[in-house]
Amino acid sequence: MRTSVRTGRAGRAEREGDVLAVVSQSGPTVAFYDAADDRLLDTIEILAEPHELCFDPVHRLLWCSSAYRSGYYHANSGPRTEVTVIDPDARKVVDVVDLAPEHGPHGLALDTRRGLLYVSVEGTADRSGGVVVVDTATRRSLGRIDTGAPGPHWFVISPDGSTGYASNKEAPFVSVVDLDEGTLTEKIEVPGSEGLDVSADGSRVFVAAPYASFSGSGDGPSPGIRVIDTSTAAVTGVLPVDNVVFPVHATATGKVLVGELRMVPDGATGLGRHGPGRLTVFSAATGDKLGEAEVGQFPLTITSSPDGALGYVACVTSSTVDIIDLESMTRLGSLDVARKGEPGAHGLAYIPKAD
Secondary structure, three states, X not given: XXXXXXXXOOOOHHHOOOEEEEEEOOOOEEEEEEOOOOOEEEEEEOOOOEEEEEEEOOOOEEEEEEOEOOEEOOEEOOEOOEEEEEEOOOOEEEEXXXXXXXXXXXXXXXXXXXXXXXXXXXXXXXXXXXXXXXXXOOOEEEEEEEOOOOOEEEEEEOOOOOEEEEEEOOOOEEEEEEOOOOEEEEEEEOOOOOOEEEOOOOOEEEEEEOOOOOOOOOOOOOOEEEEEEOOOOEXXXXXXXXXXXXXXXXXXXXXXXXXXXXXXXXXXXXXXXXXXXXXXXXXXOOOOEEEEEEEOOOEEEEEEOOOOOEXXXXXXXXXXXXXXXXXXXXXXXXXXXXXXXXXXXXXEEXXXXXX
């Protein structure tokens, strides 16, 4: 496993002791990098097919979902039921929480004030997908909230912890759930959806749509970021993009980071192949485009530093994480997280140093 290290980065001193955790699905591993100089610090083995990461700053634990025994959505050998708990300081697995009979855990969202972790899970023939509620202190399931669609994938919550939003790949709506009552309250119409996130002030939800089916038909609505007004639960606009989008991330400083997947012609097969992806940045308040930067192949997960200065883009096909200065939109470095030559960079978590 190689890592590209760059020097002279602004804010290096402020990031001393901070760590970036990165999933490699093909590892299957979680790798830990020094956020100040990009050095690889450690790598730990975990359950097969790790997907997303979520850092709990209260208990200083890292949660990792594992969705399938092998493969990916719509092409796998069967779902897993576990979420792994990792001590990011000792860099070791401390627990494996089995959510069975719930299965296909993917999206993770944390309410630190109430000590609750929300885990999106897939449905069955007789019940829709939903969100499992986990007590972060006891690591026990407290129940489940149905989302009304078979495959809720990404899940985010409002800043006050009262409302949750689930994107649904095939279902033509975003599910809105009341987290206090544990009920589905709204279905906001969108043409199938991928990643989503909530603005820092809770006033808007940004949703990548439509669902990326890779059918190649070219039919259907154009890709874009649907903007939902949370006060009215209605789509009020679309941020334009040129390509299919999977990840969406809202920074603490009012920017929306979008990962565009780009395909290029392949004359040998007549099919497209992955070209360099693109990070596109918008203002959360105005929707104005602020800039763009080239990244690796198939951007799948995005996060940012707590101060909003840096963006991190995990690209699953190239298995790299690009580090982008969000003011100048320049690439400062790239982490190579490939294992055994296989692709797989996915979940990300920024872990500030302990007080």
